[in-house]
Amino acid sequence: MTNSGVNSPTGSDLHLELSGSGSLRSQLMHAVREAVRSGRLPPDTRLPSYRALSADLGIARNTVAEVYSELVEEGWLTARQGSGTRVARRVAPPPPHRRRPRPSSRRPIHDLAPSSPDASAFPRAAWSTSARRAINAAPSEAFGVGDPRGRPELRDALADYLARARGVRVDAELIVICAGYAHALQLLGPLLPSTVAVESYGLAFHRDLIAGAGIRTVPLSIDERGARVGDLSEKSAGAVLLTPAHQYPTGGPLHALRRAAVVDWARTADGLILEDDYDGEFRYDREPIGAVQGLDPDRVIYLGSISKSLSPSLRLGWMVLPDRMIDDVLAVKGRRELWSSAWDQLTLADFISCGSYERHLRRMRGVYRGRRDHLAAALTEHAPHIRVSGIAAGLHAVLELPEGTEHTTLAAARRLGVAVDGLSAYRHPDSTMPHLDGLVVGYGTPAEHAFSSALEALCLALPPAP
Structure with a gap:
């Protein structure tokens, strides 16, 4: 006999394998011991009640009670009034088998x-406060099938913040939430022209994402004023990807004259600008520089995320799109949200709205x-x-x-x-x-x-x- 997962009224789930010869009592004794000995049931784990385990395994309740009682006497389990039956803390499982690391995989010091x-600087307390407040205030539909545009609470909060802090000209209906900058590039890939200009120095990973959509990338030289956008007319590109707030990795913003020039190019050539607002929030020795998107929202896709400002593990980013591209991007993304959790979106919305983000x-x-x-x-x-x-x-x-x-x-x-x-x-x-x-x-x-x-x-x- 083999079984099974127990879903008990106490909330404890337990998988046990009953097999081999002997009585059901002896099989159950062996299964519990092995689960504890192997470390699958660590110390202080609460076990299901007699009734729940007997119902799931088809064993008499008295048999389960006898097994629990004997294992308590042997020191495998403990039983206290109000605390239920638990794995004894003094039962230490053997350490898991560890592969010997190869020298080449040694982590840097x-x-x-x-x-x-x-x-280590993640604002845990403030984030937890926003999470509790957001989850309590969320409408019931927030826990259903996700809207591929993203939660309206987050899009509203971003629209206000981006307009005020980054000079983005935006309405919440023009924002699509995504799982970070790389995800945004993947969604945009099928909609981009066959040739995209990129800065001569940049992340190869991002170039590879564009190339993965069958698009050729051509390099733009850079100097102390940023990308030399005056060369775009020679590149036969239909779009350009820039990091105008802080060129990555060489540093420095795109010069004001070049910001205007790239917008003029987009208007004249019917081109598209992808603005990666990399490090737009972190500035030290200069006045804040607004987004290029503010110069022409119809020609610029503004891309941002919280991977540098908060944490890359949250997997939250956004696109501010020209109105004509919204439907096409949503068609690529799909009918429901498959990437970013509603809970994280709601929490970030509250975190921004209450001022904790800034x-x-x-x-x-x-x-x-x-x-x-x-x-x-x-x-x-x-x-x-x-x-x-x-x-x-x-x-x-x-x-x-x-x-x-x-x-x-x-x-x-x-x-x-x-x-x-x-x-x-x-x-x-x-x-x-x-x-x-x-x-x-x-x-x-x-x-x-x-x-x-x-x-x-x-x-x-x-x-x-x-």
């Missing part, structure tokens, strides 16, 4: 890889500014010959290296347990602009107590002064 926030951003600007300053000071002291750029905003800096030293510097960093990126990994394979040697150093990821030691190791990996 110091994580200075870019693009991630400090996970309070968190202000606090983290101070934290990240301090880390940025700490990085700059460490380099001034230990490697003054290394120029730092791209630090007026964002969560990373670029360390410009002497020509031909990037590969050896990365190898030295790995030996010291430092995770850091080289600029060459971001270069478009078809780019014609000169190669740049450098490191892309993230200062968002390490916990506060680990930051100083991470910088010390980084400085040791840098090439000496010529």
